[in-house]
Amino acid sequence: MSANPKRSNVAANAACDAMAALLNGGTITIWDGAQPANADTAPTTQVKLVTLTFANPAFGAAAAGVATAAAIVSGVASVTSTAAWFRCYKSDATTVVYDGTVGTATSDMIIASTAIVSGATISATALTLTEGKG
Numbered sequence: 001m002s003a004n005p006k007r008s009n010v011a012a013n014a015a016c017d018a019m020a021a022l023l024n025g026g027t028i029t030i031w032d033g034a035q036p037a038n039a040d041t042a043p044t045t046q047v048k049l050v051t052l053t054f055a056n057p058a059f060g061a062a063a064a065g066v067a068t069a070a071a072i073v074s075g076v077a078s079v080t081s082t083a084a085w086f087r088c089y090k091s092d093a094t095t096v097v098y099d100g101t102v103g104t105a106t107s108d109m110i111i112a113s114t115a116i117v118s119g120a121t122i123s124a125t126a127l128t129l130t131e132g133k134g
Contacts (some may be wrong), residue, residue: 005072006059006134010066016131017096020059020067023129025091027051028072028109030122035085039099048123049076054088059129069127077122083114098129 009014033046053073060068086109088097100108110126 004134005110007065007132009064009133012103012131012133013062013073016062016067016129019060019131020062021059021131022090022095022097023088025056025089026054026058026097027089027093028054028086028124028127029089030083030109030111030116032081032084032116035099039087039096041088044059046084047079049079049081049083050120051117052124054079056091062129062131065128065131065133069124069129072127074121074123075096077116077118077120079116080118081116083111083116083122088108102105 029051030049030050031043031046036043052075055070060070060071083102085099086102087099089095090097102111104108105115109124111122111124116122
């Protein structure tokens with residue numbers, strides 16, 4: 001028999017809220033290039049473009065397994081390139097929590113433009129964290 005676990009809203013919300021709590025006061029780095037296979041894989045040829053900072057608390061309470069980020073502090077880009085993905089870290093700025101896609105629509109994190117220019121202020125207009133119900 002194959003595994004097919006399903007979560008209730010209560011369980012999905014608890015999982016989402018626990019992960020969101022890890023990001024309180026943490027950071028988000030936006031990168032160019034291909035997103036690594038998973039969040040435990042270090043970037044190799046990808047270039048870090050900008051660092052943003054989460055509020056504390058970083059997210060509101062989850063509903064149906066989805067939490068929406070509180071206001072994210074903008075950052076100044078250090079490199080000119082095309083944003084492709086992001087990585088989130090705990091407040092120690094070294095412990096990775098999760099990765100996601102970045103774009104102008106239908107991405108995990110929404111920014112005004114993926115064309116990043118060195119010296120420009122970069123802001124996230126939306127970021128959600130989702131724990132699926134299965």
